[in-house]
Amino acid sequence: MTDQTLSRMSARLDDWRPDDIAFWVDGGKSVAMRNLAISVFALLLASCVWMVWSAVVVHLPVVGFSYSTTQLLWLTAAPGLSGAILRLVYAFTVPIFGGRLWTTISTASLLVPALGVGIAVQHPETPYGVMLVLALLCGFGGGNFASSMANISFFFPKEQKGWALGVNAGMGDLGVAVVQFAVPLVIGGALLGPLGGGPQAAAALGALGTHQGVWLQNAAFIWIPFILLATAAAWFGMNDIGHSQASFAEQAVIFRRMHTWITGWLYIGSFGTFIGFAATFPMLVKAQFPGVDPLAYAFLGPLVSSGARSLSGGLADRLGGARITLWAFVILFLVVSVMTVCLTAGVFWMFLLSSMLVFATAGVACASTYQMVPIVFLIDRMHAYDLQGDLGRARALKEASLEAATALGFISALAAFGAFYIPGVFGLSISLTGSPAMAIQLFLIFYLSCIVMTWMFYCRTDSTRHC
Numbered sequence: 001m002t003d004q005t006l007s008r009m010s011a012r013l014d015d016w017r018p019d020d021i022a023f024w025v026d027g028g029k030s031v032a033m034r035n036l037a038i039s040v041f042a043l044l045l046a047s048c049v050w051m052v053w054s055a056v057v058v059h060l061p062v063v064g065f066s067y068s069t070t071q072l073l074w075l076t077a078a079p080g081l082s083g084a085i086l087r088l089v090y091a092f093t094v095p096i097f098g099g100r101l102w103t104t105i106s107t108a109s110l111l112v113p114a115l116g117v118g119i120a121v122q123h124p125e126t127p128y129g130v131m132l133v134l135a136l137l138c139g140f141g142g143g144n145f146a147s148s149m150a151n152i153s154f155f156f157p158k159e160q161k162g163w164a165l166g167v168n169a170g171m172g173d174l175g176v177a178v179v180q181f182a183v184p185l186v187i188g189g190a191l192l193g194p195l196g197g198g199p200q201a202a203a204a205l206g207a208l209g210t211h212q213g214v215w216l217q218n219a220a221f222i223w224i225p226f227i228l229l230a231t232a233a234a235w236f237g238m239n240d241i242g243h244s245q246a247s248f249a250e251q252a253v254i255f256r257r258m259h260t261w262i263t264g265w266l267y268i269g270s271f272g273t274f275i276g277f278a279a280t281f282p283m284l285v286k287a288q289f290p291g292v293d294p295l296a297y298a299f300l301g302p303l304v305s306s307g308a309r310s311l312s313g314g315l316a317d318r319l320g321g322a323r324i325t326l327w328a329f330v331i332l333f334l335v336v337s338v339m340t341v342c343l344t345a346g347v348f349w350m351f352l353l354s355s356m357l358v359f360a361t362a363g364v365a366c367a368s369t370y371q372m373v374p375i376v377f378l379i380d381r382m383h384a385y386d387l388q389g390d391l392g393r394a395r396a397l398k399e400a401s402l403e404a405a406t407a408l409g410f411i412s413a414l415a416a417f418g419a420f421y422i423p424g425v426f427g428l429s430i431s432l433t434g435s436p437a438m439a440i441q442l443f444l445i446f447y448l449s450c451i452v453m454t455w456m457f458y459c460r461t462d463s464t465r466h467c
Contacts, residue, residue, distance in 0.1 A: 011239060013240065036152055059214065076279055077420045080418070099147075118218075162314065166313020173363075186215075268418060270325075273332065276423065287430060300356060322368075322467050323459060332358065373407055374408075383464070
């Protein structure tokens, strides 16, 4: 066994050259794939904890919680707000702490909201302020996305970053579908036995089928064994990359890069759309289509979106991320326009179909936008050192790798606010006008801006950052 192989098996990888074909084939790929597999598992659980309230809130009135519709919407939106804020912090953690250590810590932190929510929902007398704090703590799951994506970007060669980031994010986003699909199933029985507690009496049995009660705590408790498993897998199975370490000051250079803010704007339009509509969909259906069970369909959008994102990363590697991003925003603009007609007509199946198209297109845009970021930063750094020969190229590659990883985490934080502002804008629109039409009009204006910016900076053949 060579010294190089021993290095790969250690927790810290001081020699890591994924763009070296020989290195990649001779064991580098297997190490990267192992880290990706564990990262996907941990990120999926993080998404489950982050979005658990989107599936829980519709059941709170059924089991005796006397919260208003506005309060329920805030419980749905609060994890989005805290998750987005935490991403601003988590974006910088991997180069400081290392991917292995931080994935272990951030995954273990999910135990706090999972335990807290599971206990609180068993007591209808729980003060609303306590529930709001627990909703905010679920933002731990949202924050994990930023550090996870930054970490995985270091492991793969530039020709496969789009694919790897698409798989990591797409399978991680699948947690949103998993939680919305699983919660209605797991709350119907005592899956955890005496340890899980007894059922809550249902005030409206028709909303829960034939159940004589509901174990709403299972919606949170069910993730705890998997969180423990993922925490152990991260500690014993992942690696730190030595040359990726950097201080906050060294990473903060991204704030001076114009393309951090441009790609961040585009990612707000893609991931913000996905996570915002995923958080809003159940309550929007409940408000606009009273005869429809929202949880029967809530998991479909995240499932479609995560699948589209997982499959689109490799496509963006081959065809170019900017081209796919441009057309994705054009389609989003057209489909969301149709959604207004569907809501006005009050035809649920038209609304459902247009929503699925929004989710699918947003997933594609998420993958293609993320694929663009490492390339844009590499081109930018290459331009900065284009007169310095091989030494300048080496420096450009190192700086681009670090800056792109940090930028990926940071723009994910900007976009994560979609889980907060989209439910908020919909709620404001409905409260002011009685209809979500005003909110949709604002989203259309935003998509137009994304179309223009993608074309101007990245799609034109004469653009200096064409990708």
